[in-house]
Amino acid sequence: MVNWDTSRHERSFDCLIVGGGPAGLAAATYLGRFRRRVIVVDADESRAKWIPLTRNCPGFPDGITGPDLLDRLELQATRYGASLVHDRMVSIRRTKAGFLAGDSSPIRARSVLIATGIVDTLPDLPGATDMIQAGVLRLCPICDGYEAIDKRVAVIGPAEHAMKKALFMRTFTQDLTLLITDPSEPSPDKLTKLKRAGIEIGVCRPNAVCATGREAV
Numbered sequence: 001m002v003n004w005d006t007s008r009h010e011r012s013f014d015c016l017i018v019g020g021g022p023a024g025l026a027a028a029t030y031l032g033r034f035r036r037r038v039i040v041v042d043a044d045e046s047r048a049k050w051i052p053l054t055r056n057c058p059g060f061p062d063g064i065t066g067p068d069l070l071d072r073l074e075l076q077a078t079r080y081g082a083s084l085v086h087d088r089m090v091s092i093r094r095t096k097a098g099f100l101a102g103d104s105s106p107i108r109a110r111s112v113l114i115a116t117g118i119v120d121t122l123p124d125l126p127g128a129t130d131m132i133q134a135g136v137l138r139l140c141p142i143c144d145g146y147e148a149i150d151k152r153v154a155v156i157g158p159a160e161h162a163m164k165k166a167l168f169m170r171t172f173t174q175d176l177t178l179l180i181t182d183p184s185e186p187s188p189d190k191l192t193k194l195k196r197a198g199i200e201i202g203v204c205r206p207n208a209v210c211a212t213g214r215e216a217v
């Protein structure tokens, strides 16, 4: 349960931010600089922790790791007065004056900002998390497409979603295979699109893909 006994801090805030990933921490910095009293409650599971090295983050031409970026964002937010509690928020109630969060030692806030992000559903591959850390398995073509220029790439996922990603990846490489994880097949017109784009199509069986050093087979 959340320990709200933050006696060093006031327990009444202008804004309670739930989620201390890049979004929540950036909001905390802005609000702090607007001289608002802010508390961030974060369950410590930011997706950014998984980023081995991001190269599309403005201001970091040589890239920055996700954990480093989070440290910097945390430092910036707390420098401007935000309080940070590492815990999971389980209840928030509306009151006349605003919001009441937590049970045993509640926190009051005039406003609440939800910045809880999303949770990834990883493909059914052995060592998927290790592959992410090694940069062999990527979760976002927007973030990582550039690093795949002219490489041999497999796009894995349910037909409908993965197909769009595979077509998008044609911006970066011609050597593309779509590995479908669900029983559905792309519709005939979509199949034509994929074929026209030169994308091979196959079925991805559970555990069929694994890492070999800096590559996957």
Ligand SMILES: Cc1cc2nc3c(=O)[nH]c(=O)nc-3n(C[C@H](O)[C@H](O)[C@H](O)COP(=O)(O)OP(=O)(O)OC[C@H]3O[C@@H](n4cnc5c(N)ncnc54)[C@H](O)[C@@H]3O)c2cc1C
Binding pocket: 018, 019, 020, 021, 022, 023, 024, 041, 042, 043, 044, 045, 046, 047, 048, 049, 050, 051, 052, 053, 054, 055, 056, 057, 087, 088, 089, 090, 115, 116, 117, 118, 120, 132, 138, 139, 140, 143, 144
């Ligand atoms: C492998 C990988 C590589 C990526 N690479 C890049 C990249 O190169 N460039 C890029 O721009 N983006 C990249 N991303 C995406 C980036 O990590 C996300 O866009 C970013 O983290 C989203 O920030 P957020 O603050 O919205 O959510 P998150 O970072 O997910 O933070 C949400 C936070 O809310 C917390 N939370 C949730 N529920 C509660 C609750 N009830 N109580 C308290 N806290 C709660 C979570 O624990 C988490 O800490 C990558 C993501 C992954 C997984």
